[in-house]
Amino acid sequence: MLRASDHILTVRQMQAAEQALIDAGGTNEQLMQIAGKGAAEWVWRIAAGRSVTVLCGPGNNGGDGYVIAEVLRQRGLVVSVVAPADPVSAAAQNARASYHGHIQDNYRKAQADILVDCLFGTGLSRGLSNELVEMLEELASWHDFVIAVDLPSGVDSDNGALLSGIPHYDLTIALGAWKWAHWIMPAAQYMGSRQLVPIGIDASNEADFTTPRLLSKPRFDAPNAAAHKYSRGLVAIVAGDMPGAAQLAAKAAMRGGAGYVKILTGGRQLDAPSELVVDSRPLSEALSDERISALVAGPGLGTGARSQQVLEIVLNWPRDIPTVLDADALNLIGKVDWPPPSERTFVLTPHSGELAQLRSAFEPPDTKGPLASKVHHTIELDWMTDATIVAKGPDTIIFNRDLGMAIAPPASSWLSVAGTGDVLAGIIASRLATGADPFVAACDGVWLHGRAARLAGGITGKPFTASELAGRVAQAYAACL
Numbered sequence: 001m002l003r004a005s006d007h008i009l010t011v012r013q014m015q016a017a018e019q020a021l022i023d024a025g026g027t028n029e030q031l032m033q034i035a036g037k038g039a040a041e042w043v044w045r046i047a048a049g050r051s052v053t054v055l056c057g058p059g060n061n062g063g064d065g066y067v068i069a070e071v072l073r074q075r076g077l078v079v080s081v082v083a084p085a086d087p088v089s090a091a092a093q094n095a096r097a098s099y100h101g102h103i104q105d106n107y108r109k110a111q112a113d114i115l116v117d118c119l120f121g122t123g124l125s126r127g128l129s130n131e132l133v134e135m136l137e138e139l140a141s142w143h144d145f146v147i148a149v150d151l152p153s154g155v156d157s158d159n160g161a162l163l164s165g166i167p168h169y170d171l172t173i174a175l176g177a178w179k180w181a182h183w184i185m186p187a188a189q190y191m192g193s194r195q196l197v198p199i200g201i202d203a204s205n206e207a208d209f210t211t212p213r214l215l216s217k218p219r220f221d222a223p224n225a226a227a228h229k230y231s232r233g234l235v236a237i238v239a240g241d242m243p244g245a246a247q248l249a250a251k252a253a254m255r256g257g258a259g260y261v262k263i264l265t266g267g268r269q270l271d272a273p274s275e276l277v278v279d280s281r282p283l284s285e286a287l288s289d290e291r292i293s294a295l296v297a298g299p300g301l302g303t304g305a306r307s308q309q310v311l312e313i314v315l316n317w318p319r320d321i322p323t324v325l326d327a328d329a330l331n332l333i334g335k336v337d338w339p340p341p342s343e344r345t346f347v348l349t350p351h352s353g354e355l356a357q358l359r360s361a362f363e364p365p366d367t368k369g370p371l372a373s374k375v376h377h378t379i380e381l382d383w384m385t386d387a388t389i390v391a392k393g394p395d396t397i398i399f400n401r402d403l404g405m406a407i408a409p410p411a412s413s414w415l416s417v418a419g420t421g422d423v424l425a426g427i428i429a430s431r432l433a434t435g436a437d438p439f440v441a442a443c444d445g446v447w448l449h450g451r452a453a454r455l456a457g458g459i460t461g462k463p464f465t466a467s468e469l470a471g472r473v474a475q476a477y478a479a480c481l
């Protein structure tokens with residue numbers, strides 16, 4: 001059975017992977033048959049006897065469409081093809097010659113239940129003409145279910161930009177490997193659910209250090225029989241002007257695997273739940289606790305002079321306590337010295353506004369390229385800071401140049417509420433405290449956060465608070481045992 005890896009490829013990498021198969025004795029026609037038949041299985045399952053329109057373009061994506069149409073026709077479905085342009089590649093011409101069904105010359109007469117978009121895939125080099133956009137949108141509007149084969153026609157595969165208007169799809173069937181546009185905004189929000197059909201290429205052969213993998217569920221073990229609270233890791237969370245944020249991070253950290261969580265208030269008084277330890281000694285004294293194995297600074301820290309001093313103590317601490325910097329800590333980085341003098345492990349968790357703020361603090365050289373600007377900015381920030389970066393958002397990117405890149409599948413949009421970032425910082429710190437390397441801790445944290453959101457929002461999705469989210473982290477954790 002063919003398998004596909006979870007690597008996310010550029011068009012060039014995809015072409016190289018396909019070429020490797022051809023060099024090994026395969027042909028374009030064979031690849032197209034495998035791709036088209038694999039996609040046809042999904043369409044067949046979804047159609048469940050209903051009629052299908054296949055929209056075929058001039059390239060190999062269109063070729064896949066003819067293969068799909070012929071498979072469905074042979075299985076007895078009512079199929080018609082709409083082909084605004086004749087096939088240009090030999091493989092697509094052969095696929096068309098092997099299709100023995102109906103070709104509808106007036107697309108307005110194509111009134112079926114399922115639309116399969118095989119207009120353009122990875123070969124799209126510019127936006128569609130107005131006529132084609134209109135055709136695609138009209139067809140999508142009167143079909144009940146809309147499927148994109150490989151990619152919605154109109155997106156840039158490498159950076160997820162919309163080159164022309166596209167409808168919302170119910171399903172996108174990726175062929176051979178994931179492409180960036182499947183997971184990067186804005187394209188990602190149009191894909192519907194996604195399925196990957198293997199075609200025999202080995203995506204891992206094409207991977208380099210900026211080739212991401214799709215984030216997958218981590219595996220954890222229960223604590224061993226001899227475990228005690230300190231052996232499981234101690235997370236310390238630095239509270240600031242708004243201690244509620246630190247409490248949220250702590251609530252999440254307590255459920256993310258660490259054995260002990262305390263809040264460092266630096267002399268302030270704080271009411272906290274009984275399972276949470278409050279250390280109100282001056283920060284330098286509190287940080288001297290050698291058992292602290294991970295630290296969070298930033299949530300609710302504030303940006304005034306006192307907050308700046310707190311951050312300076314944290315950054316200049318001589319022992320390498322792996323530290324998550326979030327929120328105000330990121331906003332203050334332009335005002336405090338960076339890099340810190342000692343070798344330290346940092347995970348930075350900026351959302352898009354904080355990423356922009358950090359860029360202006362570091363003024364990195366602009367490394368424009370084919371990928372989305374968020375990807376370039378994440379890579380630049382890693383180079384400037386030597387930290388692991390978690391660039392949050394609907395397309396969260398996790399990057400450490402020595403350890404890898406991962407992209408998280410879109411999580412619940414109800415996460416767009418105050419405090420959910422504090423929760424993420426707490427979970428990542430909890431994973432760091434257990435001894436996970438920073439990239440793995442960040443990946444684990446993002447995955448747990450996304451799963452906790454699904455649990456907090458229920459099956460159909462509903463609003464939840466950051467505290468409810470933090471409360472669900474243990475249940476998300478349990479799914480990984």
Ligand SMILES: NC(=O)C1=CN([C@@H]2O[C@H](COP(=O)(O)OP(=O)(O)OC[C@H]3O[C@@H](n4cnc5c(N)ncnc54)[C@H](O)[C@@H]3O)[C@@H](O)[C@H]2O)[C@@H](O)CC1
Nearest residue numbers: 031032035059060061120121122123124125126127128150
């Ligand atoms: N060996 C292969 O190359 C395989 C390719 N496969 C399929 O082939 C696709 C890539 O095929 P292609 O590289 O032929 O690319 P496409 O099928 O995406 O289309 C490229 C063609 O469209 C034209 N074109 C590009 N932008 C246009 C625009 N805005 N308006 C009008 N015409 C435009 C190009 O000149 C070219 O003729 C993949 O997405 C996948 O669906 C699969 O069949 C698997 C095997």
Ligand SMILES: [K+]
Nearest residue numbers: 117118120151
């Ligand atoms: K397509």
